[in-house]
Amino acid sequence: MELYEGGCELKLLETLAGHSDRVWSLAWNPATVAAGTPLVFASCSGDKTVRIWENTPSHSASWTCKAVLEDTHTRTVRSCAWSPSGKLLATASFDATTAIWENVGGDYECVSTLEGHENEVKSVSWNASGTLLATCGRDKSVWIWEVQPGNEFECVSVLQGHTQDVKMVQWHPSTDVLFSCSYDNTIKVWAGDDDDWQCVQTLGEPNSGHSSTVWALSFNAGGDKMVTCSDDLTLKIWETDNIQMHSGDGYAPWRHLCTLTGYHDRSIFSVHWSSEDIIASGAADDAIRFFVENRDGLVDGPTYKLLLKKEKAHDMDINSIQWSPGEKRLLASASDDGTIKIWELASL
Amino acid sequence: MDRCKCNSDLSSPKHCNIERLRDIKDPEHPYSLEELKVITEDAIEVDDVQSYVRVTFTPTVEHCSMATIIGLCLRVKLLRSLPSRYKVDIRVAPGSHASEASVNKQLNDKERVAAALENPNLVDMVDECLAPSYG
Numbered sequence: 001m002e003l004y005e006g007g008c009e010l011k012l013l014e015t016l017a018g019h020s021d022r023v024w025s026l027a028w029n030p031a032t033v034a035a036g037t038p039l040v041f042a043s044c045s046g047d048k049t050v051r052i053w054e055n056t057p058s059h060s061a062s063w064t065c066k067a068v069l070e071d072t073h074t075r076t077v078r079s080c081a082w083s084p085s086g087k088l089l090a091t092a093s094f095d096a097t098t099a100i101w102e103n104v105g106g107d108y109e110c111v112s113t114l115e116g117h118e119n120e121v122k123s124v125s126w127n128a129s130g131t132l133l134a135t136c137g138r139d140k141s142v143w144i145w146e147v148q149p150g151n152e153f154e155c156v157s158v159l160q161g162h163t164q165d166v167k168m169v170q171w172h173p174s175t176d177v178l179f180s181c182s183y184d185n186t187i188k189v190w191a192g193d194d195d196d197w198q199c200v201q202t203l204g205e206p207n208s209g210h211s212s213t214v215w216a217l218s219f220n221a222g223g224d225k226m227v228t229c230s231d232d233l234t235l236k237i238w239e240t241d242n243i244q245m246h247s248g249d250g251y252a253p254w255r256h257l258c259t260l261t262g263y264h265d266r267s268i269f270s271v272h273w274s275s276e277d278i279i280a281s282g283a284a285d286d287a288i289r290f291f292v293e294n295r296d297g298l299v300d301g302p303t304y305k306l307l308l309k310k311e312k313a314h315d316m317d318i319n320s321i322q323w324s325p326g327e328k329r330l331l332a333s334a335s336d337d338g339t340i341k342i343w344e345l346a347s348l
Numbered sequence: 349m350d351r352c353k354c355n356s357d358l359s360s361p362k363h364c365n366i367e368r369l370r371d372i373k374d375p376e377h378p379y380s381l382e383e384l385k386v387i388t389e390d391a392i393e394v395d396d397v398q399s400y401v402r403v404t405f406t407p408t409v410e411h412c413s414m415a416t417i418i419g420l421c422l423r424v425k426l427l428r429s430l431p432s433r434y435k436v437d438i439r440v441a442p443g444s445h446a447s448e449a450s451v452n453k454q455l456n457d458k459e460r461v462a463a464a465l466e467n468p469n470l471v472d473m474v475d476e477c478l479a480p481s482y483g
Contacts, residue, residue, distance in 0.1 A: 022462075046462065075466050078459075094463050120463050138463065165460070183457065213457065231457075266435065267458075284435070284458070316432055317458070337432070 003278070003292070003307060008347050010288065010310045013330075016053060016340040018065050021046030023334035025079040025320045031086025033326040040066075041324070041332060042089055043340050044077035050091050050101075052108065053340070063342060072099050072110050079123045079168075084130040088151075094120040098135050100151060111151040116143060116158070125178075127171040134178050136166035142180050142190065144197055157197040161188055168216050173223045177251055181214035187228055187238075191251040200251055203228075203238065208256035210236065218273040226254065227279050229268035235260040235281060235291070237304065260304055263289060266317075272331075274323040278307065278345070282318030282333055287311045290345065314341065368429075369403065371481040372421050375414045375473060380480060387422075391441070399433045401426060406441040415445055419455035420464060421477045 022045060029040040039055040050069040056062040075094035082089050089101040089108070098121055100112040118139035125134050133145040133153060142159040164184035171178055178190040178197075186209060189201040203209045212231035219226050224242040229235050237257040244252035266284035273279050279291040290307040316336035324330040329345040369392065370382030382388070391404040403422050407415040419438045426436050438455045440448050454460055464470050 076462065094466060122459070138460075167459070183453075183460075212453070 003345070003347060005305065005307055008308055008345060010290075010308060010313075011344045011346055013342045013344055014063055016043075016063055016065070016342070017338065018051055018068075019043065019045040019047050019049070019338050019340075021076075022316075022336040022338060023319065023340055024076065026322055026332050026334045026340060027080045027082055027089075028322055028324050028332070029082045029086045030084060030325050031082075035086075039324055039326065039330075040086075041322075042080045042082065042091075043334055044080045044091055045338075046076045048073050048075060048077060048093075050077055050080055050089070052089075066106070067108050069101060069108050069110075072113075073097070075120075078121065081124045081126055083126050083147075084128060090124045090126065090133060092121040092124040092135055092137075096121060096137070098124050098133075100153065102151065112153055114143075114145060114153050114155075116155055117141070122166065123168040123170075125169045125171050127176050127178075128174055129176075132171070132176065134169040134171060134180075136169045136180055138165045140164060140166060140182075142166055142169055142178070142188075144178065144190075156195045157192070159190055159197055159199065161199045161202075162186070167213065170217055170219070173219050173221070175223070175245060175251070177245075179217055179226070181217050181228060183213045185210050185212055185214060185230075185232075187214055187217060189251070189254065201253055203254060203256070208236070208259070210234065213267075215267065215269050216271050218271050218279075220273045220277060221275045225257070225273070227271050227273055229271040229281055231267045233261070233264045233266070233268065235263075235268065235271060235279070235304075237302075257301060258303055260291060263291075263306055263309075269318065270320045270322075272322050274329070276329075278323075278329075279304070280321050280323060280331060282313075282321035284317040285311075286314050286316060286318060286335075288313040288318065288321060288333060288343075308345070313343075314339065368481045369422055369425055372418075372425060373477045373480050374408065375417045375421070375477050376408070398435075399431075400435050400437075401430065402437045402439070404439055404441050406444045415440060415447075415451045416454055417470075417473065417477070419451065420461065420470070421474050423455065423461060424465070424474050425478055425481060 026043040044050045052067040054066045073093040077093045079092045091099045096117045098114040101108045102111045117137045121137040136142045140162045144157040145153045146156045162182040166182045169180045181187045186204040191200045210230040214230045217228045226238045238254045239257045240254045241252045268283045270282040281289045288310040291304045292307045294303040294305040314335035320334040387405045393402040439452045
């Protein structure tokens with residue numbers, strides 16, 4: 001159903017408490033939809049734990065905490081990511097390690113610990129086929145790990161290039177091209193295979209890039225567009241040539257498409273592009289915003305407009321916002337206030 | 349009427365805990381930030397309606413390596429005194445430090461501050477500087 005400005009609202013379905021410190025990040029298990037099982041997501045916190053939440057089928061708006069993954073990380077757990085099969089969960093921590101958890105009959109066991117980063121690990125991401133894992137951190141490096149049988153992980157490359165703290169890594173949705181964004185204000189694109197990876201592009205200020213820390217990035221379903229969010233208070237949309245990307249080298253250059261300015265007055269920590277092309281942002285002003293492509297009028301290339309702004313969505317900064325997999329327009333937000341909120345974007 | 353944790357009226361610009369920022373001990377000298385003119389009355393901007401505080405401080409010397417520590421002390425003090433809805437920006441006075449932009453960026457990167465505050469040595473240093481300011 002089409003959503004239009006003024007014709008939709010963000011309904012709060014539930015507020016989930018449990019973590020005893022700020023919630024930094026959350027990730028939906030991608031496998032539940034295909035399997036027809038209840039929606040599941042993981043959240044990670046400054047309280048050093050990870051919580052697994054499941055939707056109770058009998059009450060569509062009811063979520064319970066099914067597991068608390070504790071006594072493993074010794075510092076803040078900053079980010080988490082499910083493998084594409086939904087069987088493994090990777091958690092990245094300020095304790096400089098990345099833990100791999102496996103769901104063994106409802107209990108989560110830490111089956112592997114990836115060490116190597118010199119200090120805080122900030123983000124972790126699985127590639128589309130689940131064969132590679134990427135991590136990044138304050139030591140300015142990006143690591144690529146190969147997934148091997150028996151839950152073994154081998155580091156195949158340590159990528160230097162960023163000149164500062166790397167905030168997030170994200171694999172492209174359909175090709176093995178890795179993206180990273182940093183405190184150095186740039187986004188880097190890494191391509192290669194086996195143990196030979198290179199930075200093939202840097203999106204910085206000369207390419208209409210950000211003028212401060214880039215906190216996050218998100219791809220559209222087709223993988224030919226990407227949105228980035230920054231401490232410079234803007235969202236930037238980038239695009240690439242899809243055909244060139246899927247041919248031969250698997251890499252095509254990205255170019256700036258447009259910048260969304262004037263909508264945010266504090267740092268934007270998280271951004272997520274939905275399967276229906278609605279971009280959600282979570283910011284340090286406690287608000288959630290939604291943007292869609294502007295189809296009105298004739299302009300040179302696509303522009304985007306604000307669909308809805310939800311002020312005071314949380315009592316404190318929003319650190320993460322993620323659309324759920326599946327058909328309903330459900331999303332979850334995580335905040336410094338220690339809670340996670342489940343929302344539905346509905347037509348009025 | 350909004351009350352700070354110390355029970356004074358937040359709408360008053362001369363609010364006591366914000367005033368107490370000036371009593372914070374400088375990490376390198378046995379004097380308070382106020383005595384060293386690192387922080388002055390005008391340097392603390394409070395907007396209670398917007399729930400916003402901005403603190404501007406002047407490090408003792410232009411290349412002061414302690415600028416980030418001072419900034420961290422200010423942030424921790426405010427974190428412990430103000431209601432959680434407050435947004436806080438800390439910056440060095442324009443023109444007062446050789447690496448002004450770099451110091452400001454670090455001080456206002458929430459993730460960097462959070463990681464720093466998990467370092468026990470740093471927390472001890474901050475607590476030592478903050479001790480005189482609790483009165």
